[in-house]
Amino acid sequence: MKRGALISYPTAIVCLAFAASAEPRPLSEIVKSFHFHISPQTPFHLPAPFKMAPADESVSTDVIISDVIGKTQSIAIFSGLTRDIDPVSGRLDDASKNATVLAPDNGVMRELKRKPWEDPEDYSAFGAEAYQGPDGEDRAHKNLRRFVERHVVPESPWEEGKKVKTLDGNEIWWEDKDGQKKIQPGDVEVKSIADKVSNGEVWVIGGSLA
Ligand SMILES: *[C@@H]1O[C@H](CO)[C@@H](O)[C@H](O)[C@H]1NC(C)=O
Numbered sequence: 790m791k792r793g794a795l796i797s798y799p800t801a802i803v804c805l806a807f808a809a810s811a812e813p814r815p816l817s818e819i820v821k822s823f824h825f826h827i828s829p830q831t832p833f834h835l836p837a838p839f840k841m842a843p844a845d846e847s848v849s850t851d852v853i854i855s856d857v858i859g860k861t862q863s864i865a866i867f868s869g870l871t872r873d874i875d876p877v878s879g880r881l882d883d884a885s886k887n888a889t890v891l892a893p894d895n896g897v898m899r900e901l902k903r904k905p906w907e908d909p910e911d912y913s914a915f916g917a918e919a920y921q922g923p924d925g926e927d928r929a930h931k932n933l934r935r936f937v938e939r940h941v942v943p944e945s946p947w948e949e950g951k952k953v954k955t956l957d958g959n960e961i962w963w964e965d966k967d968g969q970k971k972i973q974p975g976d977v978e979v980k981s982i983a984d985k986v987s988n989g990e991v992w993v994i995g996g997s998l999a
């Protein structure tokens with residue numbers, strides 16, 4: 790069964806459709822993005838060629854993170870979330886503010902022990918309905934924002950060993966271990982650098998920082 794190959798292609802299309810609309814999605818849509826739900830009505834066309842190869846060392850001067858983050862298929866779930874959080878999408882869309890985005894790949898996002906909109910304290914306080922209704926949506930959105938902001942470093946270039954606070958305020962750094970970049974604390978592997986553009990970089994990581 791080549792299930793992966795069958796679902797990943799339309800998922801990228803859904804992702805690109807969100808990129809075009811730039812509207813925050815309701816929670817129900819976000820939940821669907823984790824299950825690769827594809828509506829039969831999804832128009833089947835490709836607005837642009839997929840960017841499959843990692844970026845080379847050159848930096849494109851006129852392109853910014855918000856232009857490219859939705860085009861890397863392997864981080865489609867995370868990049869979809871960045872567009873749901875206004876302060877983050879605004880930042881990535883601001884040519885005058887650099888950032889290093891640490892984007893967990895789709896496999897990491899699907900296997901998270903708890904979904905990025907969930908917080909065990911919400912379940913203790915509000916029970917199984919914690920994310921129902923308008924208050925539930927607000928709670929989910931707050932948790933999503935925290936998750937996404939933990940994966941955005943508000944500077945680029947980001948030097949090895951330099952401790953920085955992410956947009957969520959937690960402190961991280963990275964080190965090179967035998968040619969392998971690792972985010973610390975946690976030893977989270979940097980798998981590749983998907984993009985280098987004028988206001989920063991998008992790194993694909995093999996774990997989550999939440
Ligand atoms: C922002 O990133 C660009 C591209 O890497 C770099 O040339 C520039 O110096 C950076 N600006 C700041 C303020 O770090």
